[in-house]
Amino acid sequence: MPFDLLFVFSYCRKTVMEPVQRIVQWGSIVWIDLDDAIRIYARMLRSRFGPVRGARLAQESAKNMVAKSDFHGAKVWEAVATELRASEH
Numbered sequence: 001m002p003f004d005l006l007f008v009f010s011y012c013r014k015t016v017m018e019p020v021q022r023i024v025q026w027g028s029i030v031w032i033d034l035d036d037a038i039r040i041y042a043r044m045l046r047s048r049f050g051p052v053r054g055a056r057l058a059q060e061s062a063k064n065m066v067a068k069s070d071f072h073g074a075k076v077w078e079a080v081a082t083e084l085r086a087s088e089h
Helices: 003-025 034-049 051-067 071-088
Strands: none
Touching: 034 051, 034 071, 051 071
16 A cells, blocks of 8 residues: 555544544444545545545555455445546546
């Protein structure tokens, strides 16, 4: 996995998961479904790397998932890349 994506995962965990964990600790439940997660990752990649580079990084992650036989993960990263490509126009 490229270093940039390791940073992305670290960044997402801090910006997305920590607030969710705090809300859960306060007694509320937050459910983020797969479509929401795809949009969150796409927005984060777009703001951090721009739509073209973000789509390329998501595509690289999808290829890495296929190499590891994680086809569900590859499908999700493909959806992130598609979301980013749709936002280019």
